[in-house]
Amino acid sequence: MDAHAASTADAWHARAVVFAAACVMVGVYWDISWHMTIGRDSFWTPAHLLIQAGGLIAGVSSGYVALRTTFAGTPQQKAASVGFWGFRAPLGAWVCVWGCGAMVTSAPFDNWWHNAYGLDVQIISPPHMVLALGIVAITVGSLLLTLARQNQTRGREQQQFGMLFTIAAAFWIMNVWIMLSEYSYKEFMHSGLFYRVAATYYPLVLLTTARANTLRWPATKAAAIYMAITLALMWTLKVFPAEPKLGPIYQHITHMVTMDFPVLLLVPAVALDLVRQRLDGRVRDLWLAPLLAVVFVASFFAVEWPFASFLITSLSRNWVFNGANYVYFMTNQYVAHTFEFANWDPWTRALAPQLALAVVLATVSSYIGLKWGAWMTKVRR
Amino acid sequence: MIARFVGASPLALILVALGPTVSGAHVGSPDVIFDGKAGPYDVRVIVRVPMVVPGLADVVVRVLHGDAQRVFIRPVFWRSGVTGSPSPDAAKPVAGASSLYAGQLWLMARGAYSVYVTVEGASGSGIVSVPVMSVATGRLGMSSELGVLLVALGALLVVGLITIVYAGAGESVVEPGRTLDRPRRRRARTIALVAVPVVCLAVLGGARWWQSVDTQYLARMYRPLATRSSVTRLAGHPILRFEVIDSTGEALRLDPLMPDHGKLMHLFVIDSARMTSFAHLHPLFDDSATFSTTLPPLPPGRYRLFGDVTFETGQTRTLTGIVSLTRDDSVRAADFIPPERDDAWTSAVGTMRHDHLATIDTLEDGSTMEWLADSSSIHPRAEATLHFRVRDPHGAVATLEPYLGMNAHAVIARDDGSVFIHLHPAGTISVAAQEAFALRDRGDTTAKGRLRLGADTEGQHAMPMSGEFSLPYAFPRAGTYHVWVQVCRAGRVLTGAFDVVV
Numbered sequence: 001m002d003a004h005a006a007s008t009a010d011a012w013h014a015r016a017v018v019f020a021a022a023c024v025m026v027g028v029y030w031d032i033s034w035h036m037t038i039g040r041d042s043f044w045t046p047a048h049l050l051i052q053a054g055g056l057i058a059g060v061s062s063g064y065v066a067l068r069t070t071f072a073g074t075p076q077q078k079a080a081s082v083g084f085w086g087f088r089a090p091l092g093a094w095v096c097v098w099g100c101g102a103m104v105t106s107a108p109f110d111n112w113w114h115n116a117y118g119l120d121v122q123i124i125s126p127p128h129m130v131l132a133l134g135i136v137a138i139t140v141g142s143l144l145l146t147l148a149r150q151n152q153t154r155g156r157e158q159q160q161f162g163m164l165f166t167i168a169a170a171f172w173i174m175n176v177w178i179m180l181s182e183y184s185y186k187e188f189m190h191s192g193l194f195y196r197v198a199a200t201y202y203p204l205v206l207l208t209t210a211r212a213n214t215l216r217w218p219a220t221k222a223a224a225i226y227m228a229i230t231l232a233l234m235w236t237l238k239v240f241p242a243e244p245k246l247g248p249i250y251q252h253i254t255h256m257v258t259m260d261f262p263v264l265l266l267v268p269a270v271a272l273d274l275v276r277q278r279l280d281g282r283v284r285d286l287w288l289a290p291l292l293a294v295v296f297v298a299s300f301f302a303v304e305w306p307f308a309s310f311l312i313t314s315l316s317r318n319w320v321f322n323g324a325n326y327v328y329f330m331t332n333q334y335v336a337h338t339f340e341f342a343n344w345d346p347w348t349r350a351l352a353p354q355l356a357l358a359v360v361l362a363t364v365s366s367y368i369g370l371k372w373g374a375w376m377t378k379v380r381r
Numbered sequence: 382m383i384a385r386f387v388g389a390s391p392l393a394l395i396l397v398a399l400g401p402t403v404s405g406a407h408v409g410s411p412d413v414i415f416d417g418k419a420g421p422y423d424v425r426v427i428v429r430v431p432m433v434v435p436g437l438a439d440v441v442v443r444v445l446h447g448d449a450q451r452v453f454i455r456p457v458f459w460r461s462g463v464t465g466s467p468s469p470d471a472a473k474p475v476a477g478a479s480s481l482y483a484g485q486l487w488l489m490a491r492g493a494y495s496v497y498v499t500v501e502g503a504s505g506s507g508i509v510s511v512p513v514m515s516v517a518t519g520r521l522g523m524s525s526e527l528g529v530l531l532v533a534l535g536a537l538l539v540v541g542l543i544t545i546v547y548a549g550a551g552e553s554v555v556e557p558g559r560t561l562d563r564p565r566r567r568r569a570r571t572i573a574l575v576a577v578p579v580v581c582l583a584v585l586g587g588a589r590w591w592q593s594v595d596t597q598y599l600a601r602m603y604r605p606l607a608t609r610s611s612v613t614r615l616a617g618h619p620i621l622r623f624e625v626i627d628s629t630g631e632a633l634r635l636d637p638l639m640p641d642h643g644k645l646m647h648l649f650v651i652d653s654a655r656m657t658s659f660a661h662l663h664p665l666f667d668d669s670a671t672f673s674t675t676l677p678p679l680p681p682g683r684y685r686l687f688g689d690v691t692f693e694t695g696q697t698r699t700l701t702g703i704v705s706l707t708r709d710d711s712v713r714a715a716d717f718i719p720p721e722r723d724d725a726w727t728s729a730v731g732t733m734r735h736d737h738l739a740t741i742d743t744l745e746d747g748s749t750m751e752w753l754a755d756s757s758s759i760h761p762r763a764e765a766t767l768h769f770r771v772r773d774p775h776g777a778v779a780t781l782e783p784y785l786g787m788n789a790h791a792v793i794a795r796d797d798g799s800v801f802i803h804l805h806p807a808g809t810i811s812v813a814a815q816e817a818f819a820l821r822d823r824g825d826t827t828a829k830g831r832l833r834l835g836a837d838t839e840g841q842h843a844m845p846m847s848g849e850f851s852l853p854y855a856f857p858r859a860g861t862y863h864v865w866v867q868v869c870r871a872g873r874v875l876t877g878a879f880d881v882v883v
Contacts, residue, residue, distance in 0.1 A: 039467075039487075039489075040487060076557070079557040079558045080557040082548040082549075082551075082552035082553050083548065083552060084548060091545070091548055091549055091552075094541075094544075094545050094548065097541075098538065098541050098542060098545060101534070101537065101538055102538055104534075105531070105534040105535065108527060108530065108531065109531055112521070112523060112527060115433070115521045116433065116520050116521035116522075117520065117594065117595075117598050118431075118433035118434050118435045118517065119435040119436070119487070119489075125594070126587055126591045126594065144553075152557070243467075243468070244467055245467050245468075246467055246489050247456055247457070247461060247465055247466040247467045247487075248458035248460060248461035248465045248466065248489065249464075249465045249466065249467060250461060250465060329489070375549075375554070378554040379549075379553050379554055380553065380554060380555065380556050380557060381552060381553045381554075381555070381557060
């Protein structure tokens, strides 16, 4: 088997892991919607099954690839792998196995957590973070597997894996967006915290994946796919009838409630792509990072600030903009608060220093993203 | 809504379990047991409340009389009422037991709940509400097995992650077919070594976060209100003042109370050494934080105070305290005029009940109270029905008068004071809390406003005032318990005292 045949033989694995990442992220979105609407769940809800199926597809397929490469691999397959405790497999496969392990670890931890401290109704808790790390690992594993194929192939096949890589990148963006959702309610969008948090995480993800991608307009495409997926989920899930199965119920819901309108990353992604097209490779990363940071914060602020001014009004309370996505346990007083901007920020400064700090954070984030992306372009196994 | 976490040391938490639990009402006896009617059906409802909020309550419904076909259960939170509760769940018939149904309900919020039980069958449909308090009373410890499993999995993940970093920095960027050269291998090692403290710091950060969540949880757990008690003399009579205070020692204004069996507080005074002296009193408000009453003739000693109150929000609480009575605080029985005709006290040694045999105590007026024999012993946490029969001095079954609206009241206390419960034939519930939910459902009140009480909250319950009655209860754990049973006969409140080992 020649090197090309070896790479196509593993193409199924790269595709399977991107599919797994899709299952997990759609499952997570569905699960959050389930908790916003129905509340009561079990290990066997469809959303949980989708997440578990994704974890299993990634873990089992990667485990199989590792065993096959180690014990029955061709010389080419072995050559395109890395060692791990005496076993051999592509790097992305090990990251997926690790992610599956983290997801498995989080299950008994989360179960104990609920029994010890009560069922949590928040996204950010220690056992959920272990699960989130597992999910991030599966997303990153799918990036690495598609990347290795993209970096080893040429022509149409490279385009195809570049596209798969872009889709995997979109799921990574979606993952970050979900993790930041408790900081991204429309009421927070005129406070510095929202911009600081966004500047800390989004440039890293956008630039890591953009620099490693061989397609044109990579960040733009990834951001567009992220927005398309989250909007499609937001618009379709809420069509389905459902009612809360937990009380107290303050909002009488008759259909699935979905997450907020996604943050408009498309615009900053276009801006980042434009700057990179002109300057990446011509100036040092140390200078490129602050420039990208300023561009990100400026463009993100330019679209989100006015968009938030619209979202906060009653004009957004419709099917398209999903402004009325009130969770069943929200009291009417809380609903009233969704019509005004809140400042929960522990750091109460004027907006200008807040945005300046956001630029500093975005600079660090961009620099890490550029360096990580540079490493990714070299990944061959 | 933003969760701010600083914080981490999970190892410190492993194998932590809290001691005896307290519950909103009563002490150390969180399970709720109710006997009564759901329309035409006689039912017994047991609600085992979770120690965490949100948590799952186990609900068991036994249809004692009537041809029931289906049973539904539903959690109703005080603030949101029936309209804000989820649709009822069907309780499942328990295999091998006739007329026994079981289910689980999520209690999501802290505060007063009522479990609505609907029974459907040949006689139609009936509904009854069983008030329960939803409070966090404990935190689950971690078993050593689970601790070892999680530490092992965590260690695997940490070592695996560092291995991935090493492979990522080294072999993964080498063209297939080529070998890892020495400089790149050294570089990969350096990067992996840098990753070690980074990963360790992340784990430490996670542990501190866990620690801070734990601290916040413990701070929000239920704890009894602080109280201060003292005895003063007024016109030769010892006056007990029982005051609710805040952390600075200042009087703490209580939310509006509602009378239970016609009394704002049922105060039980029990001597802590031998637990033979017992009084059931009904103090009145001096102000919104202080209750006071005249003490009956009790021997000197150290006494535990348990004051049951019901708030207009349907919440119930037992206020606890300690008071020491000196010889000066004792009043001669002949000089004592009870401030309330329903006040009662005794200093009799309890009659020990041996295993499940019948036990008889002679009452003050010469009548007898018999704790009837059971088919088996009483076991911890198992539902038990305590049957009693009062006979007049001639041996005939006595006719009882209502005592606080019921044919009997009872108090059960563990000899170390860690368990205290006030119950009656309807079980451990507060009848006032049940009424509060009924009033709330009729729309007589709002979530913020005062409860508009009905004309009569003293509870003229349609119960036969027979000399035979039973009390449902589940002893929470093993130990020696003192049981005082109070009835009213010929205008006198009589107290039977028993001891039992569970």
